[in-house]
Amino acid sequence: MKFKAIFLIGAIVVSAGLLGLELKVLVDGWTAVQFSDQENKRQEVANNHLEGEIEGLRVSKARIEALYTRLSDTMIASRGTSSLHINSAPTVPLNGDGSSFETAGIAGFTQAGLIVQPVRVPNGEMSIIYEAGTAGLEFHRLVPLLAEQENADLFLYFDKVLLSRPPSIPPFSTDPTYLETRLTIRMLTGK
Numbered sequence: 093m094k095f096k097a098i099f100l101i102g103a104i105v106v107s108a109g110l111l112g113l114e115l116k117v118l119v120d121g122w123t124a125v126q127f128s129d130q131e132n133k134r135q136e137v138a139n140n141h142l143e144g145e146i147e148g149l150r151v152s153k154a155r156i157e158a159l160y161t162r163l164s165d166t167m168i169a170s171r172g173t174s175s176l177h178i179n180s181a182p183t184v185p186l187n188g189d190g191s192s193f194e195t196a197g198i199a200g201f202t203q204a205g206l207i208v209q210p211v212r213v214p215n216g217e218m219s220i221i222y223e224a225g226t227a228g229l230e231f232h233r234l235v236p237l238l239a240e241q242e243n244a245d246l247f248l249y250f251d252k253v254l255l256s257r258p259p260s261i262p263p264f265s266t267d268p269t270y271l272e273t274r275l276t277i278r279m280l281t282g283k
Contacts, residue, residue: 161243198222198277200241205229206273221251224275227258230268238275251276 198208201224211221229237234255242248254274261269 198224198279200237200244201275201277204233204237206275208277211276218281220279220281222275222277222279224277225273227272228270229273230270231255234271234273245279247280249278251278 201208204226205228206224206226208222208224211223213219213221238250238253242250252275256272257263257269258272261267
């Protein structure tokens, strides 16, 4: 009987020890699962944040590329000359002091055959205004000229562009049509 009691107590102690060990393993596993779940939630929040930033960059990509292109074109155009050589007349500075900054901005227009005149600038404006005009350019030559000059200089933009067909040429004419062109060009300066 004594042996049976010792065996029963030993079995109970071993069973309690195994049960305690199993409970400890289960509690450690549950803690590890909770920690992993928290890490997963943090990673999910970080991934969502990065996904939002990537989407914002994707949306801004076109604007960034356009700005980079304009800045690059400005730097390249300031070193070289215009690729549109319609007339090869030499450029004469429009103002008396011979400023190359102002001449560089409108050189393409004078080379293309437009007559460019400076206009009086209202007080307080930080720009130089020119009016230009011609009656000797066809549409397929004028549009690339306007696009190239506007893209070549970040500080140049058009206030007004008026194109009209001369009244002597009928609509839908198959003959070359030279448009009467009037432009108001504005260049930002740091005066």
